[in-house]
Amino acid sequence: MKGYNLHYFLVLFFSFCILSCSNELKDYQNVASDYQIIPKPLHLQPSQGRFLIQDKTRIVGDTILSNEIKYVAEMLRTATGSDIKTSNNIADYQKNNSITLLIDTSLPDKESYSLLVTYNTIVISGKTPTGIFYGIQSLRQLMPSTIESYQEENTPITIPAVHIEDQPSYVYRGMHLDVGRHFFPVDFIKKYIDLIALHKMNTFHWHLTEDQGWRIEIKKYPKLTEIGSKRKETILEKNFNPYIGDEEPYGGFYTQEEIKEIVTYATSRHITVIPEIELPGHSLAAIASYPGLGNTDQPHEVGTRWGVYEQIYAPTEETFKFLEDVLTEVIDLFPSKLIHIGGDEAPKKEWKESTFAQELIKREGLKDEHELQSYFIKRIEKFLNSKGRDIIGWDEILEGGLAPNATVMSWRGTQGGIDAARMQHNVIMTPGSHCYFDHYQVDKEMQSKEPLAIGGFTSVEKVYSYNPTPEELSIDLQKYILGAQGNVWTEYMKNSDHVEYMILPRMTALSEVLWSSSEQKDWDDFKVRLHHIKNRYDALGLNYAPHEFTSELE
Ligand code: ACM
Numbered sequence: 001m002k003g004y005n006l007h008y009f010l011v012l013f014f015s016f017c018i019l020s021c022s023n024e025l026k027d028y029q030n031v032a033s034d035y036q037i038i039p040k041p042l043h044l045q046p047s048q049g050r051f052l053i054q055d056k057t058r059i060v061g062d063t064i065l066s067n068e069i070k071y072v073a074e075m076l077r078t079a080t081g082s083d084i085k086t087s088n089n090i091a092d093y094q095k096n097n098s099i100t101l102l103i104d105t106s107l108p109d110k111e112s113y114s115l116l117v118t119y120n121t122i123v124i125s126g127k128t129p130t131g132i133f134y135g136i137q138s139l140r141q142l143m144p145s146t147i148e149s150y151q152e153e154n155t156p157i158t159i160p161a162v163h164i165e166d167q168p169s170y171v172y173r174g175m176h177l178d179v180g181r182h183f184f185p186v187d188f189i190k191k192y193i194d195l196i197a198l199h200k201m202n203t204f205h206w207h208l209t210e211d212q213g214w215r216i217e218i219k220k221y222p223k224l225t226e227i228g229s230k231r232k233e234t235i236l237e238k239n240f241n242p243y244i245g246d247e248e249p250y251g252g253f254y255t256q257e258e259i260k261e262i263v264t265y266a267t268s269r270h271i272t273v274i275p276e277i278e279l280p281g282h283s284l285a286a287i288a289s290y291p292g293l294g295n296t297d298q299p300h301e302v303g304t305r306w307g308v309y310e311q312i313y314a315p316t317e318e319t320f321k322f323l324e325d326v327l328t329e330v331i332d333l334f335p336s337k338l339i340h341i342g343g344d345e346a347p348k349k350e351w352k353e354s355t356f357a358q359e360l361i362k363r364e365g366l367k368d369e370h371e372l373q374s375y376f377i378k379r380i381e382k383f384l385n386s387k388g389r390d391i392i393g394w395d396e397i398l399e400g401g402l403a404p405n406a407t408v409m410s411w412r413g414t415q416g417g418i419d420a421a422r423m424q425h426n427v428i429m430t431p432g433s434h435c436y437f438d439h440y441q442v443d444k445e446m447q448s449k450e451p452l453a454i455g456g457f458t459s460v461e462k463v464y465s466y467n468p469t470p471e472e473l474s475i476d477l478q479k480y481i482l483g484a485q486g487n488v489w490t491e492y493m494k495n496s497d498h499v500e501y502m503i504l505p506r507m508t509a510l511s512e513v514l515w516s517s518s519e520q521k522d523w524d525d526f527k528v529r530l531h532h533i534k535n536r537y538d539a540l541g542l543n544y545a546p547h548e549f550t551s552e553l554e
Contacts, residue, residue, distance in 0.1 A: 025050040025158065026119040034160035036532035037141045038508055039200055039515035040525075041166040049119030050158040058085050060092040061101035067268050068101050068132050075140060079147035079157055096120045101132050111202075112167030115139060117159050130270045134200050138164055141536070148539035170468065172428055172483030173514040174203035175507060177499070180210025180285075181306070181490045183252030188496040189262050195503070197269040198536075199511035204266055205340060205485060207276045208254075211284035211303035215253045216275070220325050221290065228285035228302060229253040235305040237452060245304055259333050267335075274392065275334045279323060280313040280376050281346030287311050293319050295350040295357065306491040308345045315351070315360055315376050324383050331387055338407060341380055344394035346373060367400075374400030381406060392428070395420070411487070418470050421480035429484040434458060434466040435510070437502050438489040441545050451501065452492045460530075460548050464509040464523055486510050497543045504537060504544035505530055
């Protein structure tokens with residue numbers, strides 16, 4: 001018998017055994033390798049027996065859980081190639097072969113869930129639909145990775161019996177993506193959101209405007225996309241001096257319809273999309289589109305090289321009107337309470353040389369250009385607060401005085417986050433040392449063999465070692481640290497394969513840092529589970545970095 005035929009025969013034989021003796025699944029002894037979930041659940045109690053997905057399996061839940069029911073149905077359709085029936089009749093709860101989704105208000109936290117698998121029922125309870133969604137993600141990881149793509153010869157799908165009680169450590173578990181330096185299509189943004197969901201993370205920080213490209217359609221200012229979304233070329237690798245460009249025009253933007261589609265997609269996966277509209281710096285593409293927004297009479301082009309440009313918005317009424325109009329359209333598209341307004345890397349040279357800016361400093365009694373930046377941000381905050389939204393900004397927004405209700409994203413190390421927490425402001429930690437996934441994943445000697453990256457060295461183990469809560473903070477101030485986020489700046493990532501390579505498996509490590517309790521952290525244990533989730537990456541067709549998978553465990 002040829003290899004293929006033998007394989008086919010064994011699959012058929014195994015299927016026959018399982019389907020004809022499914023009661024034996026009741027006594028089935030499961031093994032530790034059955035329970036390989038990332039991020040690691042708070043309490044996981046394995047037990048005996050296995051649940052078998054069959055044609056007669058039903059997904060049961062109240063109509064308020066129709067989104068989650070649909071998600072499970074789609075997951076099982078991908079897995080089995082056939083439609084699994086659903087029922088809103090809660091009387092079907094706990095009938096043989098049911099997967100029941102249930103709201104249980106006695107659970108401790110709005111993101112907590114309980115998952116009970118026995119040989120003939122599955123019950124996922126959550127205080128909210130969000131908790132239930134995380135229970136579904138654990139159920140997914142208890143199933144074989146082959147469920148991620150239907151194959152004719154899939155073996156029957158069984159799930160090991162277990163009782164899980166679980167909830168996250170941090171309320172903010174984010175991933176960022178810069179689509180300004182390189183643009184990524186809608187389908188990839190959805191794939192990215194699906195990866196965030198797989199990891200029980202809950203925030204997608206979408207960096208939409210940059211010096212090198214404005215990527216969001218704004219109806220009132222069409223030149224932002226007609227001009228600002230395109231650049232004449234892109235710097236070739238790291239040829240800064242002398243500059244060499246690739247001579248290839250580059251561009252792309254998301255229409256408002258596409259943005260709505262993505263926000264809806266993310267919402268159905270319990271993910272908040274935080275848009276970032278950079279100000280006052282990183283705004284060259286906007287200034288190139290509407291030169292009146294700049295500090296000088298010079299015409300400008302959309303940026304073609306990486307780094308920090310000295311062109312920033314002029315602090316004029318014309319600019320504030322423009323930004324308020326832009327933000328009005330942005331908040332109509334994004335329900336997120338937090339709107340990211342950037343605030344980083346805004347050189348003050350132009351404001352130092354501008355008569356208008358200097359007079360404004362005098363008129364407002366400001367000390368210097370840093371206080372002018374603070375004035376700028378506070379005006380934007382006041383506008384967004386009046387619309388029921390709050391601002392979040394990079395840690396430079398501390399300079400010159402922090403806006404009253406701002407959340408701080410600490411990226412230049414952790415000091416900004418510590419200072420903001422001491423001022424009783426909410427903080428998201430994204431220090432370059434642990435959370436910049438544009439850095440190399442191997443040390444210097446090996447970097448020449450890697451795809452070109454901006455620099456640095458942040459291994460998966462280093463990400464895993466991260467503790468987002470600084471020890472310097474007293475217990476009562478630690479509550480201001482809401483969580484952390486992986487940042488993905490795409491200067492050197494021209495396509496989505498490269499993005500996947502840079503985030504995997506580092507985001508997998510970060511997900512455990514953020515979800516699991518610090519007492520549970522164990523690198524060796526994580527590594528075993530990481531090897532297991534690699535099969536899921538493969539089944540999902542993901543392009544991940546190989547370095548963690550070439551050890552003795554292979
Ligand atoms: C940043 O990396 N410039 C926030």
